[in-house]
Amino acid sequence: MESLNSFLKYNKQLVEKWIDKYLPPEKSFPPVIHQAMRYSTLAGGKRLRATLVVEASRIYSGNQQHALAVASAIEMLHAYSLIHDDLPAMDDDDLRRGQLTSHKKFGEDLAILAGDALCTYAWQLISDHLPADKVPLIIKVLGRAVGTDGMIGGQVADMHWHQWSVNEYKILRYIHSRKTAALISASLVCGAIIADAGENELKKLTQGGIYLGMEFQIVDDLLDELGDENVVGKKLHKDQDENKLTYPGIYGIESAKIMAEKYAQKAITCFSQLSVNSSRIIEIAQYILTRNK
C-alpha cells in the first residue's frame, strides 16, 4: 500500500483540481469578488476535511464525483469561516497559511462579501451536483455542522465565553467540539451518505469524527504554544495574548498532549468498528498527533 504521505498528497491534489474547476472563473464579472473567493479557497492547507469526505465515500464504494463536489463545498465553507474569523472585528489576523488574510489583501468589505459568496456557493454546488434524493440529508448534516449549533456557535462562545457564567472546562469542550470537530465529523458522515452507508455506520462516523476533530484542535492549541511560526504560516502565541481558552492553557502542555492521544485512541476505536476497511482514516488519526502545521 502506498504511504500515508503519498495518499494525502494525491488526495490534496485531486481535491484542489476540483475546487479550482468548481469555483467561478476569475474573469466573471465582477472579477474582484471571484479573485477573492479563489485566493482564500485555493490558498493551500492540508485539505483534511475534503480528504475525509473522499475517503469515507470510497470505503463504502460511493460515487467519487459526488464526493468531490461535497468535498469542494466543504472546503469552501471552511474557507468562508476562516476569512470571517480573520476579520478585524473577530480574531484580527494578518496572515493565514503564510499569505495575507483576505481583508488585508482585498479590504474588509470584499473579505466579508467573499466569505458570504463562498457560503452561498457551497450550498449551490451540493444541490447542483448531487442526486436530488441525497441533497436534503447532506444539507441537513452540513448545515448543522456549520450553523449555530456547530461552527458559528463555537465561534460565538470562543469570543464571548468570558462574559458568561460558565464552567471553563465545559465551555472549552463546547468550543472545540463545535468550532472544529463538528465539520470534521460532518465530512466523514457526508462521504458515507453519498455512498448510502447504513444508519449504524453513520453513527460511528459521527462519533469518531467528533473525537478526531477534538484531537485535531488540541494539537492545534499545542502548535500555537510550541510550533514554528514559519512552518505553521500564521502568527502564534496569540491564544495566550488574547486570553483564549485552550487545552494547554487550562490543563497544561503535558496533560493536553495526553488528552489529544486519548481522543485519537477513541476515534480509532470508533473507526475500527465500521463494517468496512477504515485503515486510512485510522492512519489519519495517528498522523494528526504528529503534525507540525
Added chain:
Amino acid sequence: MESLNSFLKYNKQLVEKWIDKYLPPEKSFPPVIHQAMRYSTLAGGKRLRATLVVEASRIYSGNQQHALAVASAIEMLHAYSLIHDDLPAMDDDDLRRGQLTSHKKFGEDLAILAGDALCTYAWQLISDHLPADKVPLIIKVLGRAVGTDGMIGGQVADMHWHQWSVNEYKILRYIHSRKTAALISASLVCGAIIADAGENELKKLTQGGIYLGMEFQIVDDLLDELGDENVVGKKLHKDQDENKLTYPGIYGIESAKIMAEKYAQKAITCFSQLSVNSSRIIEIAQYILTRNK
C-alpha cells in the same frame, strides 16, 4: 375582493408568524446569536419578497406550507444581506427600520456571525421543509439571485464601480438589477416552482420580477432624496453623500419617476400574460410606485 392593504397586512402577519416559528428559539445555546438572528429578521419591513412567494405559489395552486418555508428562508437571506450591508466596512449605517442596526446593538463580530448564521439557516430551512425533488431547482434559482451574479455581485459593484472603467448608466442598471431585482424576481419564480408552474410561466415571472425589482429600487432611490426620515426609518440622503450611483442622481428626479413608471408598466405587461389570474401581483406593481417607506 379585499383591499390591497388588507391583503398585504394579512400576508405580512402570516409570514411573520412562520418566520418566528422557523427561527431557532432565543434561548438555545448560545442565546446571543439567536437573539441577533431574531432581532434583525423580525424587525418588520414590508415582507414584499415573502408575499410574492406566497402569492405566486397560490395563483398556481401550490402548497401554502411549502411557500411559507421558502418565503421565510428568503426573508432570512434578505435580513442577512441587510446586516452585512450595514456594517462599518460596508455602508456603515446605525439605523434600519427605525431601530439600531445589528452591529450597533450586538457588536460587529456578532453582526457578522448573525448574518452568516441566517445565510446558512435559510438553505437548511428549504432543504428541510420542501419535497426533495423541488430542493435543487429552488436552491439553484435562489443561489443565483443572492450570489456573485446576483445580490453579492450588485453590492460589490455598488461599492467599487468608481474604481472601474465602466459606463455609469450600464453599471447602475447592473447594480440595481443584481442587488435588488434578482431576489425579488427569484421570490416570484420560487413560488411558481413550488406549484409546478410550467417553463413559460417561469420565464414571464423571471422577467416581470426583474422589472418589478428595478421599479422597487428606483422608488427606493427617490425615497432617499424625497422621503421622510421618520417614515422610512433610516438615515436618508446618504446616497449623495457617499457618491452612490442612483437613478435620480444620474437621470434627475423627474426622469427617474418616469423610469419607475415604465418599469412598473413592463412588469404588469409580463404578469398580464400569465395563464392564471395575477391581479394581486399587478396591484403590487402599481402600489410600489406610491409607497412612502
